[in-house]
Amino acid sequence: MTESDDGFLEWRPDVDPEFDEKACPALGIPVRAIRGWAQYTPYGEPTGPRRVNEQYTPGPVWRGFPVPTTDAEKLLSYLGANWISRAEFVQALLDCEVLVPTPAGEPLVRSMPGGREVIAYSSSAKVPGRYPHRLRTTVRELLAGRPSTGLTLDPGTGLVRSLTAAELGDVAPGERRTAVAEPAPEAGPEVAEALPALVAEFGVEPPDLLERHLRYAVSQARDHHFELSPEDCVRYLRGFAWQHRNGVRRRAGQDPEWPADLGANGLIAHVDEAARPRPVPWTSGKFSAFGTPAARFAWHRIVGAYVGFAIGDSLGSGDALGGLTRHLLFHTDIVLRGLPPVPTGEVPGALPDPDPLGWLAVATRRAGPAPDGVSALLATALAATPASAVAIDGVDGEQYAKDVARALTGGEPEVADGVELLIALFQALLTRDTFALPVHLRLREIGGDLATEVLALREDRDADDVTQLESIGDGRDVRSVLGRALFAAAKRGHDPEAAITLAARSGPVAGAITGALVGARLGVPGLPRVAGLPDLGLLDDVASDVFWYFNRNGLQTETAEHARWERRYPSGRFTPKPKGPDLRSRLRGSLLAGAIGDALGAKTEFDSIDRIREIAGPAGITDFIPAYGGIGRITDDTQMTLFTLEALIRAHAQQRRTGSSDVVHSLQLAYQRWLHTQGVAWDRARGPQSEVEAPDGWLVTHQELFSRRAPGLTCFGELEAYGRSGVRGTIERPVNNSKGCGGVMRVAPIAVWSDDLAEVFRLGAESAALTHGHPSGYLSSGCFAVVVHELLHGKSLLDAVATACAELVQHPDHEEQSAALDAALALAEQGPPTPEKLESLGQGNVGETALSMSVYVALTTTDADSALLAAVNHSGDSDSTGSVCGNLVGAMYGEEALRKSWLEQLELHDVIVGLADDALTEFGPDAPGDDRWFARYPVD
Numbered sequence: 001m002t003e004s005d006d007g008f009l010e011w012r013p014d015v016d017p018e019f020d021e022k023a024c025p026a027l028g029i030p031v032r033a034i035r036g037w038a039q040y041t042p043y044g045e046p047t048g049p050r051r052v053n054e055q056y057t058p059g060p061v062w063r064g065f066p067v068p069t070t071d072a073e074k075l076l077s078y079l080g081a082n083w084i085s086r087a088e089f090v091q092a093l094l095d096c097e098v099l100v101p102t103p104a105g106e107p108l109v110r111s112m113p114g115g116r117e118v119i120a121y122s123s124s125a126k127v128p129g130r131y132p133h134r135l136r137t138t139v140r141e142l143l144a145g146r147p148s149t150g151l152t153l154d155p156g157t158g159l160v161r162s163l164t165a166a167e168l169g170d171v172a173p174g175e176r177r178t179a180v181a182e183p184a185p186e187a188g189p190e191v192a193e194a195l196p197a198l199v200a201e202f203g204v205e206p207p208d209l210l211e212r213h214l215r216y217a218v219s220q221a222r223d224h225h226f227e228l229s230p231e232d233c234v235r236y237l238r239g240f241a242w243q244h245r246n247g248v249r250r251r252a253g254q255d256p257e258w259p260a261d262l263g264a265n266g267l268i269a270h271v272d273e274a275a276r277p278r279p280v281p282w283t284s285g286k287f288s289a290f291g292t293p294a295a296r297f298a299w300h301r302i303v304g305a306y307v308g309f310a311i312g313d314s315l316g317s318g319d320a321l322g323g324l325t326r327h328l329l330f331h332t333d334i335v336l337r338g339l340p341p342v343p344t345g346e347v348p349g350a351l352p353d354p355d356p357l358g359w360l361a362v363a364t365r366r367a368g369p370a371p372d373g374v375s376a377l378l379a380t381a382l383a384a385t386p387a388s389a390v391a392i393d394g395v396d397g398e399q400y401a402k403d404v405a406r407a408l409t410g411g412e413p414e415v416a417d418g419v420e421l422l423i424a425l426f427q428a429l430l431t432r433d434t435f436a437l438p439v440h441l442r443l444r445e446i447g448g449d450l451a452t453e454v455l456a457l458r459e460d461r462d463a464d465d466v467t468q469l470e471s472i473g474d475g476r477d478v479r480s481v482l483g484r485a486l487f488a489a490a491k492r493g494h495d496p497e498a499a500i501t502l503a504a505r506s507g508p509v510a511g512a513i514t515g516a517l518v519g520a521r522l523g524v525p526g527l528p529r530v531a532g533l534p535d536l537g538l539l540d541d542v543a544s545d546v547f548w549y550f551n552r553n554g555l556q557t558e559t560a561e562h563a564r565w566e567r568r569y570p571s572g573r574f575t576p577k578p579k580g581p582d583l584r585s586r587l588r589g590s591l592l593a594g595a596i597g598d599a600l601g602a603k604t605e606f607d608s609i610d611r612i613r614e615i616a617g618p619a620g621i622t623d624f625i626p627a628y629g630g631i632g633r634i635t636d637d638t639q640m641t642l643f644t645l646e647a648l649i650r651a652h653a654q655q656r657r658t659g660s661s662d663v664v665h666s667l668q669l670a671y672q673r674w675l676h677t678q679g680v681a682w683d684r685a686r687g688p689q690s691e692v693e694a695p696d697g698w699l700v701t702h703q704e705l706f707s708r709r710a711p712g713l714t715c716f717g718e719l720e721a722y723g724r725s726g727v728r729g730t731i732e733r734p735v736n737n738s739k740g741c742g743g744v745m746r747v748a749p750i751a752v753w754s755d756d757l758a759e760v761f762r763l764g765a766e767s768a769a770l771t772h773g774h775p776s777g778y779l780s781s782g783c784f785a786v787v788v789h790e791l792l793h794g795k796s797l798l799d800a801v802a803t804a805c806a807e808l809v810q811h812p813d814h815e816e817q818s819a820a821l822d823a824a825l826a827l828a829e830q831g832p833p834t835p836e837k838l839e840s841l842g843q844g845n846v847g848e849t850a851l852s853m854s855v856y857v858a859l860t861t862t863d864a865d866s867a868l869l870a871a872v873n874h875s876g877d878s879d880s881t882g883s884v885c886g887n888l889v890g891a892m893y894g895e896e897a898l899r900k901s902w903l904e905q906l907e908l909h910d911v912i913v914g915l916a917d918d919a920l921t922e923f924g925p926d927a928p929g930d931d932r933w934f935a936r937y938p939v940d
Contacts (some may be wrong), residue, residue: 006742009047018059024092030083032057050516057082058461061494062114064438064499072096078145078915080170090167094140097125100728101131103491105709107142109149115165118142126157126624128731131221143168157225162271162492170540173853175681190230194237202241209244210237220287224300226525233285239266239281269537273567275362275829280537285524288544295390296397297430298499299547305382305426307501307544308519308537311529312511319368323802324379324508326367329542331408333360337547337568339404340386347403347491359568361798363538371804375481375509377415380408381422382516386550398427418482421446422513429520436521440490446506450483458491463504465491475506493518497528547571555762560697561777579770581894586792589898590748591645593864593890594640595912596902597882600870602635603627603712606845608833620873622833624905628709632905635709636885637745639677645669646699649922650937652753655933658926666940667767668728673697677705677721685719688726698936702911712742718771727789734773741850741880743768743781748887749807751789752919760785761807775813783808783817784884788856797858801825821853829860833870843876844884850877854885864889864897 009620010220015021019033035056039049048228053237059079059481061067068074075096076443079089084339091845098120108119120142121127135142142147151163159308172362191214199207217236221228225716228236230441242265246256260267268282283289285307304326313322322592338351370376384405388397405419428442443451457468458477469487487512488503496518519527530536545568589861603625604612612620624631647670651663669687673695699705718735723730729735768778785805805821808814823841830837833856841856842849855869861867862887871885872878890898901907921927922937 004435008042010040010042011051012040014038014050015676016056016059018061019078020071020074023074023096024084026076027084027088028094030035030078030088031055031077032081033059034082036512041508051140059083062461064441064494064798066495069125070097070123072098072153075081076122076161077160079238080136080159086167090163092886093153093163093849095138097138098122098142100135100137100142101127101129102133102135103131105133105804107135111582112150112152112162115148115150117152117162119152121154123156125225125228126154126223127154127222130216131191132215134284141824150484151747153333171361178860188230190235194234194887198237198241202245204241204244210241211238213240214341217283217287218288219285224287224298226284226286226300226523228284228286232286235266235351236281236283239268239279242267242279243281264929268540270541271359271363271499273564274360275359277537278541285530285540285656288547290544292549296432297550298432298523298545299544300525301430301436301520302386302547303540303543304521304715305516305521305531306429306519306525306539306546307524307530308496308515308517308527309379309512309521310533310539311527312500312504312513312515313508315500315513315529315534316370316506316508316511316517317371320533320807321364322369322508322512323368324371324376324512324800325535325539326364326799327370327376327511328379328383329360329364329538331380332542333358334408334792335383335387335404336545338407338818347384347400347407351407353483362829365533365798365828366822366933367798367802369806370799371508372510373476374412374414375418375476375478376481377409377412378418378422378478378509379421380405384408384419385423385430387425388423389550400424401427404913416477421448421450422763425517426520429517436550438490438521439486439493439517443486443490450479450486451847454483454487454490457487459862460629461491465498466505468646469502477508481506481509482513485510485517485844487515489512493521496522496526500528531580551691580794581896582919583798584917585754585894585896586794586891587920588913589864589890589893589895590751590792590887591641591890591912591916592903592906593886593898594641594748594883595634595869595886595906595908596632596639596898597871597884597886598634598879598908599624599627599882599902600631600868601878601880601882602633602709604872605635605877605879606843607878609839610874612824612873612875612878621869621878624902626740628707630907632902633709633907635712635883636678636715637878637880638747638908638912639705640671640715640742641883641887642699642912642915643674644707644746644917645752646697646937647940648749648753649915649919650940651698652922653927653934653937654939656929661940663763664766664770666729667668667754668770669940671715671719671770672723672870673700675704675716676700678708678711678716679706680720680723683725687723696938699911699915702908704908704911712740714738714740715742715771721772722770729770729773729780731769734769735771737781738772739777739846739848740772740846740876741780741847741884743772743777744784745883746882747781747785748884749919750785751792751891752923755789757786757789757807758810760789761791761804761811765811768847774847775811776816776846776848778847779808779814779817780851781812782811783821785850788887790890791888797855797892801855817851819846820848824856824859827856831860833857837876838870838874839876844874844881845877850880850884853881854888857881857885858892861889864893865899 013034014036015029016033016035032055034053036053037051060081063081065077065080068077069829074827075089075092078084089861098118109116150165153161193208198210203212207343208471214237230336239560262269262279266281267279269277270280272278285300285303307327310325313324329447329619334351384401387404388401402420402424424446425442426879429436443455469484472483472487484506485503487498492499492502499517500511500516503514519593524530625634647666651661651666654661672685672687676682676695704757750764761782765778767781768781772778786804786807787800790803808818827837838853841853844850844853857867857871867889868886872882
């Protein structure tokens, strides 16, 4: 107490919240656990002044000890943190409860050089599975009447403490009390009641099968130092009973039957090589149902790293399954397919590309978009690290993992150092040792400038986490993204929820890396939000494959497993694919393939598939069919697409020339020029706001465009209306309620307008809204423009669709288009397209189905030829689906992938190529500024 003018004030200790006074009341508060003292009034109100305790040391969990769950574990951690002395530890431990194995009905005692020692454990999870019978008692009761007997606490755990008889002294004179026999959780009343009920419900034979498998499960979990709770046991038993019942059904030639709610029945959905759900009993991430042989890395830590990665990605991206997690799984697939069946220590010159039709692509089709930026390549560290477990004479495992990572990243120099640092960290954290040192201690071992910066920030434990996080760079470049992830894991790794949430503030990459680091140390049971992961089974499945492949040095087992592995990770796809087409090839390809698809479907628009087969033969359309007086003739779809691209070039050139432009106005005037080519006099087509005496520019000089090719009535009518009123349609002021495909069919070129995806979506939608007022008429167009943009920049179609969907859902009334794309993605799981499957999505005559049908075809074919033909062989708007699908596959495969005979016969081929090249010139770094160019693309 100290006196002041205001009366008596009291200095109260500020005790580290890690210290639990109830765990050892006889000790009092150790001075080293007091952070300082704060001044209070007699009424308990703080006055402000504080004193710092120079003797304070941070708590055990902050230092990196596991979070204690029992009083005995707390005492062990206090001793490890130097909060209490060994003598204080012994004195307090005497009245703590411990668990004592009783294999023969008596406590387990072993003879040591210094005398006899009783074996005890500080928590149930630490008791080895071979000891199902144990006593719960205090150390005082245990040693009463056992003179000259010491104690070994937690042997085999890495944190063992041996106390000699001399240290313990005469702890309990007099009569020894009787300890309480405590059954292991698997032998408790809940499990004892559930076992016979499950045997009866599922008809399990032999009746003791469930009990035997439970003993195995408990033993495996304890090998990983996890305890199966009674709830875990009953859940696993129910899942195993389902699996057993369906095994019996299969052997009897019957199809399996699974419950609708897998989780409530102890099951989790793994995924088979056909991307179908494969229910298996859920082990809670505490053990592998297939056992875990001696290996360098721990199974539960590898699974924890993958699951933690997905949690952090989801928090950072807002997607249930983040696009970065999808890429991690793809990189893992590449490693498992690209390395030889038994690792040799050599990395192939090139690893295979992700399989766009593989089971992983289908299983992750609903993932969000992957983040842009080279920092996303940091994810390859987790995919490559397990490679360092290979046990091959003369092979440096860490270097092998780095070589694999280098192959995955293409040797990207900006990310190389970060990936190597993460590989070193993951190697340390994935250990089979009982106790994995925390990230901050591993960083201290690894060293380096970034580690030093992160550790310095961590030392200021009272500083605001977010402020410290945001002081590490701008969160965009590789170094700052990695630094933020490491900081969150180092400072808050003892609180997984706080660590991952903190890192996710910087986005999915930082969140995912922190989640993986925390998960690698703690396993799935130590992670938050696990129950909310919709793809938990997939992550568990792939991570387990990684464990088995590298930790057994390849698949040196029975032939049946080799066969299954080959179906899952087919080595036949090892031949590396050539580098993809460049932007010029992709843009030309998109426009040319769109025109080819348009021409292929021109003759049979809205004919039934039976009628198409009558016209073209039993196989349907396999080549151009004469239409509009010739071969390879295009329709209004391609005509309007060309005028769209011309408008973009003119608007961009005008912006350069005058400093201002209205691209939507340019689009409107371009469509009015198209209207003139359809036979409408210019003075009626141009609109009252235009003073141009005649349609100008280069494109309209091509007489082949002056031909009516079944123009859409909606487009034609609304453009005529604009010619009269000069009032253009907008999203806010729709001109009608039409959702016809006339909007989406013409907007592919808008992909080149900007690298801002929101701007591309907006312009695609506004372009369509000039003539189509229904949300599905213009949102489909915005979505399509984003997909093409991503394809032009080398993204996969699935990634492109995911990115577009992320933009789509930001807009009101997106549900119809979103549902149509979901249906297309789901149908893609059923394999190659057929007319019947395609028609189940619609006819392609409205925006949402024209896009979804085209996406479905492009996803389920492997080349431009087959995609273009599949897109026009159906009973619907075949030229529009052919055109839209062509825009997609042309951007995917490039100009070189298109059939030469089609290119040679295609109407306006040279005009299309010339316009594409002009667009690249205008939007490139060296756009022309001469009069000739501005005459070719004049100001609107």
